[in-house]
Amino acid sequence: MSIENFVVVGASLAGLRAIEAARKAGYAGAITLIGAEDHLPYDRPPLSKAFLEPGTELVDIPFFRAEDTLRDELGVDLVLGYPATGLDTDARVVRVGEREVPYDVLIIATGSTPRxxxxxxxxxxxxxxxxxxxxxxxxxxxxxxxxxxxxxxxxxxxxxxxxxxxxxxxxxxxxxxxxxxxxxxxxxxxxxxxxxxxxxxxxxxxxxxxxxxxxxxxxxxxxxxxxxxxxxxxxxxGIGVVPATEWLVGSGISVDNGVVCDETLWTGVPGVYAAGDVANWLNPVFGERQRMENWTAAAEQGAAAARNALDPKNAKPYGTVPYFWSDWYDVRIQFVGSPDADEVVVVDGDPDVGGRWVALYRRGDRLIGALTVNGQSVIMKYRVMISRGKSWEEALEFARARTAKVAAVS
Missing domain, CATH: 3.50.50.60 (FAD/NAD(P)-binding domain)
Known part of the structure; x- marks a missing residue:
C-alpha cells in the first residue's frame, strides 16, 4: 500500500522525532501533526528544573523547532490547540472535533495526563x-x-x-x-x-x-x-500520571496501562504505532512489558515507530535500557535499568554522608540497574553493561576496579 498521509497525534518529543525520522527515511508525502495544546512541540524536562529557578524570568521557552521549520522545511500541517477526540481504524481517520483527518500511517504519541x-x-x-x-x-x-x-x-x-x-x-x-x-x-x-x-x-x-x-x-x-x-x-x-488514551475508546486499539504494542511498537492494527509515555511495549532487552515516562525513551521510540510504520516488512524491535535523570538542589540523580531487584548494594560513596554515591541492583545473577548521585562519569558505563547482560559479579568487579583506580589517583 502506498503511504500518502502520515499522521502524528501528540505534539510531543516522541511526535516530533517521528516526523523527523519519517523525512530522514525519505518519506515525501503529507504529514499532519495534531496537538491538544496551542504550543509547538517543546522540551518538558526543563520546565520543572531550570525554568523554575532564580534568574530564569527571561529564559526563552524551550521549543524544539520554530514554526517555519516545521511547516516549510519538514512540510508539516500543524493542527494545534485541538485534541484528537476519536479514532476510526476501519475508515482510517482521526477525529478532531467535527473534523476527520485521514491517515495511512498513524503514530500515537499523546503522552500522559497528570492525576x-x-x-x-x-x-x-x-x-x-x-x-x-x-x-x-x-x-x-x-x-x-x-x-x-x-x-x-x-x-x-x-x-x-x-x-x-x-x-x-x-x-x-x-x-x-x-x-x-x-x-x-x-x-x-x-x-x-x-x-x-x-x-x-x-x-x-x-x-x-x-x-x-x-x-x-x-x-x-x-x-x-x-x-x-x-x-x-x-x-x-505531583501524584503521578496516566496514559492519555481516552480518545481511543471504541477504536479497537488495545489499551492496558497505555497503548499495548509489540516489540516493534506496532499496536496490532494496520498502520498504527505508538511511542513515548503512552506506549506499553515489549522491551526485548528485559523480555518484559514496560511503559516509560522519560525523555530518552520518548525520543528513541518516536523515531523507531516512524521507521517501522513506513517499512513494516522490515520492522526492527526497539529495545533499550531505561534511563532517566533528575536535578535537585545542586545534585544530579541518574538511574538506568530496572528497580525491580533482589538486592541493592552501594558500591561507591555513602548515602548517609551525601556527596557522590553509586548503588547497583541485582536480579538473579545479573546486573539489572544502577543509581548514581553525582555519578555522571560512570552511569552510562553501567547502562552498557546492563544492555550486554553482564553478570552481577562482573559489575561488582568493575566497581571495585574503578574505586581502586580513583583512590590511587587521589
Missing amino acids: VIPGTEGLDGVHALRTLDDAIAVREALIGGARTVVIGAGFIGSEVASGAKKRGVEVTVLEALPTPLVRATGEAMGQAIASLHERNGTTLRCGTGVSSLEGDGRVERVVLSDGSVVDADLVVV
Whole structure:
C-alpha cells in the first residue's frame, strides 16, 4: 500500500522525532501533526528544573523547532490547540472535533495526563506541572514568594521543591507513602534520595495523606489525614500520571496501562504505532512489558515507530535500557535499568554522608540497574553493561576496579 498521509497525534518529543525520522527515511508525502495544546512541540524536562529557578524570568521557552521549520522545511500541517477526540481504524481517520483527518500511517504519541485531587478543579493556586502553561503559572507564583506545598515526593515534585528553595520560598513536600520513590528507585534507595530534602532545609512529611485543599476561591491551606494543616498560597500536585488514551475508546486499539504494542511498537492494527509515555511495549532487552515516562525513551521510540510504520516488512524491535535523570538542589540523580531487584548494594560513596554515591541492583545473577548521585562519569558505563547482560559479579568487579583506580589517583 502506498503511504500518502502520515499522521502524528501528540505534539510531543516522541511526535516530533517521528516526523523527523519519517523525512530522514525519505518519506515525501503529507504529514499532519495534531496537538491538544496551542504550543509547538517543546522540551518538558526543563520546565520543572531550570525554568523554575532564580534568574530564569527571561529564559526563552524551550521549543524544539520554530514554526517555519516545521511547516516549510519538514512540510508539516500543524493542527494545534485541538485534541484528537476519536479514532476510526476501519475508515482510517482521526477525529478532531467535527473534523476527520485521514491517515495511512498513524503514530500515537499523546503522552500522559497528570492525576488530580478531586474537588480542586475550581480552586486557584493549585497546579500540576505537565505543560508549559503549568510551568509558567508555577514560576509566577514562586517569583511572588508563594508559600508552597508540593503533594508527592516523586521526581517532578522534588524538582519543584528544589526550585522553590533556591528562590528562598517556604516549601513543604507531602508524601502519602512511608518511603518516597519506591516505584522509580526501589524502597532501599528511596529514603536515601529523599534525605536530600532534609539536607537542603526542605520540610518532607511522609506517611500522611491529604484530606482536602481549602480556600475561598483560592487555595489557602492543605488539610492532612492526621488532622494537621499546612498553610499554602501555591499547591503543586505531583501524584503521578496516566496514559492519555481516552480518545481511543471504541477504536479497537488495545489499551492496558497505555497503548499495548509489540516489540516493534506496532499496536496490532494496520498502520498504527505508538511511542513515548503512552506506549506499553515489549522491551526485548528485559523480555518484559514496560511503559516509560522519560525523555530518552520518548525520543528513541518516536523515531523507531516512524521507521517501522513506513517499512513494516522490515520492522526492527526497539529495545533499550531505561534511563532517566533528575536535578535537585545542586545534585544530579541518574538511574538506568530496572528497580525491580533482589538486592541493592552501594558500591561507591555513602548515602548517609551525601556527596557522590553509586548503588547497583541485582536480579538473579545479573546486573539489572544502577543509581548514581553525582555519578555522571560512570552511569552510562553501567547502562552498557546492563544492555550486554553482564553478570552481577562482573559489575561488582568493575566497581571495585574503578574505586581502586580513583583512590590511587587521589
